[in-house]
Amino acid sequence: MLPEWLPWLLQVNDSQFPSGAYAHSMGLEELVQRGVVKKPDDLEVFLHRQILPGLLAFELPFLVRAHALAAADDHEGLRMMDDELDAWKLAAELRQASRQLGSRRLALVQKLDTDPSLAAFAQSGAPCHHLIACALELRRLPVAAAVCAFSLQSISGYAISAMKLLRLGQERCQLIIRGAMVALAPQLEGVISATPERIGWFNPLLEIASMRHARANERLFIS
Amino acid sequence: MNGHLYLIGSCYDSGQTYLRQRSFRAPLHLSKPHEDAGALVVNIVNPTAGIFDGDTIELTAEAETGASLVLTTPSASRVYRSRSGGPAKVRQTFRVQEGGFLEFYPEPFIPQAGARYQQHTELHVAAGGQLLYFDWLTPGRVASGEVFQYAELNWDLDVWCAGRLAARERYRLSPDDSSLESLRNVHPQGHYLGCFILGVNELPLEALEALNSPQVYLGHGPLSQGGFAIKALCQDSLSARRTLQQLRVILYQALEKQVPSLGRYM
Numbered sequence: 001m002l003p004e005w006l007p008w009l010l011q012v013n014d015s016q017f018p019s020g021a022y023a024h025s026m027g028l029e030e031l032v033q034r035g036v037v038k039k040p041d042d043l044e045v046f047l048h049r050q051i052l053p054g055l056l057a058f059e060l061p062f063l064v065r066a067h068a069l070a071a072a073d074d075h076e077g078l079r080m081m082d083d084e085l086d087a088w089k090l091a092a093e094l095r096q097a098s099r100q101l102g103s104r105r106l107a108l109v110q111k112l113d114t115d116p117s118l119a120a121f122a123q124s125g126a127p128c129h130h131l132i133a134c135a136l137e138l139r140r141l142p143v144a145a146a147v148c149a150f151s152l153q154s155i156s157g158y159a160i161s162a163m164k165l166l167r168l169g170q171e172r173c174q175l176i177i178r179g180a181m182v183a184l185a186p187q188l189e190g191v192i193s194a195t196p197e198r199i200g201w202f203n204p205l206l207e208i209a210s211m212r213h214a215r216a217n218e219r220l221f222i223s
Numbered sequence: 224m225n226g227h228l229y230l231i232g233s234c235y236d237s238g239q240t241y242l243r244q245r246s247f248r249a250p251l252h253l254s255k256p257h258e259d260a261g262a263l264v265v266n267i268v269n270p271t272a273g274i275f276d277g278d279t280i281e282l283t284a285e286a287e288t289g290a291s292l293v294l295t296t297p298s299a300s301r302v303y304r305s306r307s308g309g310p311a312k313v314r315q316t317f318r319v320q321e322g323g324f325l326e327f328y329p330e331p332f333i334p335q336a337g338a339r340y341q342q343h344t345e346l347h348v349a350a351g352g353q354l355l356y357f358d359w360l361t362p363g364r365v366a367s368g369e370v371f372q373y374a375e376l377n378w379d380l381d382v383w384c385a386g387r388l389a390a391r392e393r394y395r396l397s398p399d400d401s402s403l404e405s406l407r408n409v410h411p412q413g414h415y416l417g418c419f420i421l422g423v424n425e426l427p428l429e430a431l432e433a434l435n436s437p438q439v440y441l442g443h444g445p446l447s448q449g450g451f452a453i454k455a456l457c458q459d460s461l462s463a464r465r466t467l468q469q470l471r472v473i474l475y476q477a478l479e480k481q482v483p484s485l486g487r488y489m
Binding site for chain 1: 377378379381382388389390391392393394395396400401402403404405406408409415417428432435440441442443444445446447448452454455456
């Protein structure tokens with residue numbers, strides 16, 4: 001039987017969903033300019049060695065907690081996590097990008113889902129980070145689906161922006177996304193079943209890249 | 224060893240800073256403080272060989288209103304191979320009251336092969352206070368061929384500005400996974416510098432940008448609740464030291480203060 005939430009997931013996780021993600025490279029543009037990521041193989045290594053571990057050690061466990069709060073309509077707890085994300089995101093450009101993506105996503109989701117609590121959260125002055133917006137948007141889905149959807153958004157965001165920065169075609173891009181998701185998928189169950197108490201990930205390179213991107217003389221992407 | 228250092232810097236009516244309270248226990252010790260450029264410079268000394276597994280050290284320092292306190296270390300901090308499999312633990316808290324100033328400028332942190340270490344740092348700055356905090360993480364004893372061979376570093380830091388969380392970091396660094404990837408990516412024997420400057424409204428951007436070079440990859444930006452973070456990946460210890468020295472001068476200019484001498488050859 002078709003899960004009743006599947007059409008919703010397909011719609012809000014579609015690459016055409018106008019969240020504005022296409023305008024952000026999340027630091028990748030500066031890494032390409034710096035010569036850290038020069039070719040598709042480098043992008044693959046970057047995703048597998050830096051982005052996937054960051055998802056597993058930080059974003060996904062954070063999302064699991066946020067999703068539980070969103071599912072329980074605990075908006076006070078969710079707001080605390082939203083504020084906390086402001087502190088976790090040291091690079092101002094990454095912080096701002098996350099807030100822009102989340103706010104835009106939540107604004108559209110409010111129109112598709114008329115639950116008044118969504119509007120109440122959006123209008124409360126919360127930062128509305130992308131991760132929190134995803135937790136709210138996917139609150140009625142199983143957490144596994146939410147975690148998988150968020151992972152795909154994060155990975156495909158880097159891969160699709162890379163097509164504008166590298167000699168990278170559609171087919172190779174999809175293969176890279178597939179490879180990353182295949183590597184990540186077996187570990188998602190562990191993140192969901194045993195959310196670690198201490199979360200976090202070390203990536204000063206991406207933070208510095210993002211800080212430097214904010215002052216780049218020329219750039220294609222907002223972040 | 225279970226050591227501690229508790230310090231409170233206070234201010235005479237004359238504006239001179241003095242230590243209103245101090246308490247320490249091995250392996251920490253204080254050298255005789257000296258005054259320079261309006262600040263009291265306190266060297267925190269560890270007269271033992273370094274930090275060993277099982278050691279627990281608590282460091283708490285506070286600058287009260289009007290006080291200007293500079294905390295530094297005269298030599299590098301080494302963490303030795305864990306023989307028990309357990310970690311050494313250091314917990315440090317720095318507080319600045321309104322109108323106070325505190326700088327923490329340690330010499331490099333050198334985790335040796337097999338070292339296990341946990342560090343938890345809290346920075347609390349009241350509105351109207353100023354704090355300058357530096358971290359220098361080396362890859363290990365490079366000259367002995369030990370590059371990123373420590374077993375595990377857990378590095379936690381919370382920054383609070385006027386009672387609000389402004390920055391949070393939680394790192395677990397280990398050669399067992401790809402957690403060192405971004406450190407080694409630009410420079411295979413890279414030194415990491417982290418800095419927080421709290422209580423200023425703007426930074427001299429051009430001077431900071433000028434610190435970038437083929438040896439130094441540096442970024443900076445505002446935190447969410449005031450203050451700034453600065454991070455750099457440096458090619459080696461020489462470029463790291465040079466960057467820190469220049470950074471310190473630039474940031475003191477931003478604070479509109481004279482740079483206190485640390486009382487040693489740098």
